[in-house]
Amino acid sequence: MTFNHLHRIYTNTILNENLVINIDDPQHQHYLKTVLRLKIKDQFRIFNSEDGEYLAQILQLSKNNLEVKILSCLRKSLKEPELILGICLIKADRMLEAVNMAVQLGVTEIVPLISARSQLRNINHQRFLKCIIEATEQSERLLMPSFKPLMSLENYISTIQINEMIIYANEKENIANTMKLIKHWPDRILVIIGSEGGFTEAELKMLATLSGSISISLGNNILRTETAVATAIAQVQLMREKLCHLENYW
Incomplete structure (x- = not known):
């Protein structure tokens, strides 16, 4: 039944x-x-x-x-591969939309970040927790993603572990550099999306120096942050599932 x-x-x-x-x-x-x-x-x-x-x-x-x-x-609950979203702050209603989509698409952790171009400097933590619960209920997921305290992008970068896979959206990246070129998809992946206007040159340099970081183009068009979140997360999940299918096939 x-x-x-x-x-x-x-x-x-x-x-x-x-x-x-x-x-x-x-x-x-x-x-x-x-x-x-x-x-x-x-x-x-x-x-x-x-x-x-x-x-x-x-x-x-x-x-x-x-x-x-x-x-x-x-x-029964099953362990999910870790997929962490670091998202730089945008206007509250659009930020909620981005978080809602990210939960539906399978992220396991969300980290709100303040970047140089962030329009806001604080968030209503309880409002976002409510959004995450509702999206988890609606999407039939069992794992409710964790929602971390707000921190600066620079401080967050300093906490990232060595050899983690870090994918960051870069609208200045060559269109040829896409997720399809990645051959290895580990169980722990971090996706970082900038606020409106993208990352500054200084922030891009910080991200580029991280071991395991990959600068990715999300296409020719300039995307709003919430659209970039959905696009990046969906592509990661698709590539992961494709690799898993091929490994099981062979």
């Missing part, structure tokens, strides 16, 4: 069969009680990144209480 038609929510609570838990999050309470209008004995799906996805049934329902019983396990 498939339960994909049932709505799903994310929780930080430990999940296991036959557990009885309370849904304390006001937004999820509102969603289940008011938006979906679920009643006692109605079922939905609940998941977290560690325990997987479970079928849940409502036991008690009141104004301030939502008690559910965890029934059967539907999916």
Whole structure:
């Protein structure tokens, strides 16, 4: 039997069969009680990144209480190859759009960065966490990507480990230098996307000095940051899947 038609929510609570838990999050309470209008004995799906996805049934329902019983396990969590997005700040609504698309496309970690050309210097961390949870729920993923504290691009570059694969979008790069030329796709990849106007010459020099860094063109057209995020992440995932398929074939 498939339960994909049932709505799903994310929780930080430990999940296991036959557990009885309370849904304390006001937004999820509102969603289940008011938006979906679920009643006692109605079922939905609940998941977290560690325990997987479970079928849940409502036991008690009141104004301030939502008690559910965890029934059967539907999916166990599987480890995903690490795909980290470092994204330089842009206007909040477009930044949220970029984060939403990145989560849907499979990133495992998001690092907001301040570059020389960033238009903003702060973010609403809780607003972005809410966006990440909603995108994880919508895209049927089990792993909820982590969202790191805001930091400068220069400081972030200093934390990058030696020999990590770092792909950074460079609109000044020769169009011939694309991801198709990369022959090795490791389990940990970092993609860095600049803000509007791209990286400065000084930032490009910093990125170029990193061991394992690859300067990539995303095409002839000048892309908005959120479009560049989706393009780069989608290409990385496509190349990874293609390599995995060929390795399994041979």
